[in-house]
Amino acid sequence: MFEHIKISIRITIVLLVITCGLYPLAVWGIGQAFFHDKANGSLITRKGKVIGSEIIGQNFAGERFFHPRPSGAGTDGYDATASGGTNFGPTSKKLLDAITDRTTKYTDTKPAGGIPADAVTASCSGVDPHISPENAASQTARVARANGLPPAQVDNMIRSRTEHRFLGVYGEPRVNVLLLNLDIQDATTKK
């Protein structure tokens, strides 16, 4: 028994050094050397200031921008320090009320295939960086009007920001909201 305790303590220390010291440091080294921007958070800088991360969603409420999905992260949504969803179950009244409320926006402009589900539901992380191409398309008219851009140009921006399935099978087509909105911003400031 004492023998076991003695070995346990010693082997714990040795394995700690290997698995929690050397291993993460090696991964850190690989990351900093070969994937520097990604390993440091894919942060986007404009005029010397960090404005967000390419792969972390942020909120947009203004008329001139594409809106991301509803978010359950933090009280105001898109709080990356309190990631999470609503956890409402399928028979939740709160969920039904929230979806009813969000779908009323579409009474005049109902898309042909139905309201995109991602536009009226909260994500897993609460910082989902993407929306579906259908969701983006349903916002084209508004964004084009608010920015004074031709709708065709906005549609083109969506198309060039659309990411596709991995190997044509895994994942779903999607549009990165932050990158798309930066395109919109660039197009309007150049004018």
Place this chain on the structure above:
Amino acid sequence: MTTLELLKIVIYFLLILAVTKPLGLYMKRVFSKEKTFLDPLLRPVERLVYRVSGVDETKEHDWKQYTIAMLVFSAVGLLLTYLIERIQHLLPLNPDKMGAVAPDLAWNTAVSFTTNTNWQAYSGESTMSHFTQMVGLTFHNFVSAAVGIALAIALIRGIARVSAKTIGNFWVDLTRCTLWVLLPICLAAATLLLSQGVIQNFHPSAEATTVEGKVQKIPQGPIASQEAIKELGTNGGGFFNANSGFPYENPTPSSNLLEMFLIFSLGAGLCYTLGSMTGKLRHGWAVFWAMSILFLAGAFITTYAEQHGNPMHQRLGVATADGNMEGKEVRFGIGDSALFATITTDASCGAVNAWHDSFTPIGGSVPLINMMLGEVIFGGVGAGMYGMILFIVLAVFIAGLMVGRTPEYLGKKIEAHDVKLAMLAVLILAFSVLVGSAVAAATAAGTSSTLNAGPHGLSEMTYAFASATGNNGSAFAGLNANTKFYNIALALSMFVGRFLMIIPLMGIAGSLAAKKKLADTAGTFPVDGPLFTFLLVAMVLIVGALTYFPVLSLGPYVEHFLMNAGKVF
């Protein structure tokens, strides 16, 4: 279900099938101390580990010594993690100035990581320092996985050896598993994850001023290293509350595929190891196919249910083709989320890329049932294999009863003593799940934590105890589990689910090792054909259904009909 969704499941399964033999053979060589290509690099490290720790690698343990060594080692790690959490504010690598973790939560978390559960009653990004994540938690991600595999290997040795007293050396199995199996695969996987955008740094949270002028704090940390072992070791504990749904943990569909692949790979490989070490390859494959049938059935059902969506929402005009997107990420959609949910609960991983609590009743019942069946569908690394061997013992016992002969398993007579031990392990798990959720459902301390009302509330509580007992760690996360009641009750369930199952199991290992080997006769029930696979699948389903059907009817099944009838709570 669309063709594309079918393809997602089938291609994933083919990938697992392709690595089963190479990985299984490699593990057999590692644990039989045969030559491997990594020996020149790792043998010196291994010898150093033994020299520093005072391990005699030539000595072998009997089942009792093996079990005691494992228990003592786990206790030391448990206390260490508890201590680190309690004093993390005094330790380095705490750039966001996290305070000490409260005692009940620290205890729950220490038990959780020691038992390979990774149940998380906290949000990682706002509770744990980088030091705690790296040292207190990642350490267990490695060693609890290595312990699981070591135990499975010891049990397989018990089956394979004839008239033997010993079943291997715990310290050697632990060390070789960590060095030869876990570390090299993790290093490769972490590199691939980095290439997809998983982060690995020691910075404090980044402060961003968003395009619309608000402040967004974005936590940073050493995630890629933790992410790889989190999946490979079927641990599942995320750096972030949203786990593999958070883009820094799982940024793309290809990182998602890699994570799903890591979860099943070692569990599948161990099927081949079982066949190879016992000299009955066809038996190993028969077990593999039993697991595969159960996996494929679950994956199809979950995908179908999630794709079908929620009729109440569809009546409001939500596109029927989109399925149930509440709690899911756009980049994963229905198919990759449903598949991940099935895999993570088949194995006792518990990582999530979508909220199971927001799944449709039937879609959410599959993860719950997977855990109730004992996580024997590839299962937790090692734990899935030794869990399945319990069912094999019961299956050959039932087959023996049917033909009226003493049951045998690979030449070993299965006697009353062995069957009693196997039944004991199965009953302990059921007891912990059912009594735990019954107590929760009957007390204010239990019910006051539920987020959703109606049958879904019962599902939340049952899921918590199934997850803790099965050492899974995923949750119907609406349940507020960071209360004294749940922290203590679930810690107890995790403890029972891990250690009280292992002890009878190691008893079986010792008893089988000591037995003589009988020659196969015409009356021996073959354990290597489709008939055996079918019997094993039936055994798992019958034991699960008999035990859990009542609680499933009161939870997800009744909720399914209520949802279709348009009833909300």
